[in-house]
Amino acid sequence: MAVNSSFLSFDGGIQQLEGEDTSIILPAVIGTISGIGIGGNVLVLLVLIYIFTRQRESEAYVMLGNLSATDLLILSLCAPVRALTYYKRTWTLGLTACTTTEWIQHSCLAVKAYTLLAANQARHNFSSNPEEHSRFRPKHVLVTLVIIWTVALVFPIPDIVFSRLKEDGNISLCVSESPTYSQDAMRLYSKILPMAIYVLPIILSTACHIRTIFHIKPSAHDETLVARQYESSLLFLSIIAMNALMMLPEWAFWVWVRHSSAERCKPPAGLLIFGQVCVYLSSAFCPAILLTMHVPLRESLSNLCSLLACRGAKHRLKGNGDEMRVVVTKMLDERACVSTLCKIERHSDASCQTLPDLQHFWSERRNTTVIEDGDPLPWERLNQSNVEL
Template identity: 80%
Template sequence: MAVNSSFVSFDGGIQQLKGEDTLVIVPAILSTISGLGIVGNVLVLVVLIYVFTRQRASEAYVMLANLSATDLLILCLCAPMRAVTYYRRTWTLGLMACKTTEWIQHSCLAVKAFTLLAASQARHNFSSNPDDQSNFRQKNVLVTLVIIWTVALVFPIPDSVFSRLKEYGNISLCVSELTSDSQDVMRLYSKILPMAIYVLPIILAAACHIRTIFHIKPSAHEETLLARQYESSLVYLSIIALNALMMLPEWASWMWVRYSPGERCKPPAGLLIFGQVCVYLSSAFCPAILLTMHVPLRESLSSLCSQLTCRGAKNRLEIKGNANEMRAIVMKVLDERAGASTLTATERHPDTSCQTFADLEHFWSERRNTTVMEDSDPLPWERLNQRNVEL
């Protein structure tokens, strides 16, 4: 640590853990969560694409697709990077990864928070006036997404400016190290960042759904629609509550590191690891909530599975029918070839029982065409005996 600097924290995971159990357990947990979460979010995206092909895309569904894509990005980039760091116990991913690891994760967390807020507002507008669909415009949704991603990518930039590689003995460490000149500015920034991408979006999103639930008026003619609105509001509230609870250890330890008075008051390594694991658990649990509690998505998943099953059965029947047809064609061709070969053999040898040798054929033909005269008969006494017998 330099004289005019203050060590803040590790970036991309703790790189000086002690104990052989953390060498395997923590990377295994992160890898398992990442694998299950990737499968779940990909399934949600497939179901949403299937919904978009069958009906007009709503703003809330577009925001759910953006939420799943953000969770997928977190699980594909951030979780494996920390698993490698915990396994190697040193930073081996280079300076560029050290500069961007915290920036990518905080940007994705900001996108999740802003997306939940936008989806909550869209659900509130739909619940207030479900018959008016003119508010949804593709251009407006694209503008909203661009604003969300732009603000989310800009907010964590100051925190990544101070990320750098430090040589500690024979290993490299990725750390955030603040200079004495920037401590006051970064202390203010450390208060603004969690309020902007964690506290305020959660409060506003929850307020939108609570207001929607209280504004829903029961009606005998629209019981099904009201039930769907209640269920959708409960689903979004569950996701918001899950996100708030799972992010709490991460942001609590993040604030603790930056506002602790000395090195002895730093948070324990177990709390830091637990906070990071909870971040990835949130991204892995959101698909489970959407596919089990969100009735339209659950019905679309069932319809997609049944359609794929029927298509697979149809393809198997077609393959089986084609195999039978091919077998019949092959047998017919073989029969025709066998008949042709038999006919050829018959034409070559019409009657094998009447075949004669070529050397004796001329002799027998001459014998059949030869008339023996009586004068030249070599055995006249045989004929005399025959005449006597006849007489």
């Protein structure tokens, strides 16, 4: 730390780690989380696009799409920067990336928090007055998204101001450094930023969520709708709780670094890395929660998979041409023959079972041998002399 600076912290990941294992394990862990999370968020966006093509727009679906898009940005822009930094152990991305890496991540985290707040507010408005808020209002949704992104991009601007490159021997370091004359302003900023994009959105989202639950009225006429409302409430409560728990280490260590008075009071590097990994785990867990707990999304995903499977089969039939048609025709002929034989066999079996007496009659008529004991006129062969009168 320089003499004229009040604090110094690494941006974009810690660039002076000890141990060779960290340069392999950490990039592998972050890369795995990013790959899984990117795939999940892309799948959620595809399902939401499929829902919108079926004319089922709603403000809550737009907010879920914005949430997935924000997680996709975090995993595709911020996570690779950390993985590369831990692998190289130096900063290799230039001054522009150094000054914007923390700003982009904090802006995306703010968008996530405000999007959850807007989604819960939309659900509360719909539950309190369904007739007025049942229609999709594109202008209202567009204004809400513009406000969310504007506020989220403005709040972390001091991250750009205090980030800079420093040379330490043969390596470059990307750090966030506050001069002594701005110490008071930076301490105030370190309190305002977590409150504005972490604490207050979670408190307000929870309050909206609790009000929405109390507005759900049991109905004997439409039990399915009530069950869906409770499932949706559980979904948003799970996302809020997961987001709050996963973001807590990152913001706790961020405040700790800026308020520690001495170098020995700084948080350990392992805890800082743990907080960063939790941020990316949050973005990877969110699509899993949406696709498993949100019933309309789950049903739309099943319908989309069935539609893609049918189109793939149709494309293969067209591509193979006459050969495939011949194979299909043979298969249909074989199935028709098998079906016909089965019908004949069942018919013959039924005939045999319905006329058992006729079968016995004809089998008896084929036997031409007359048994002695069954002669109907036995007295004609008796000896007249032995007959007693």
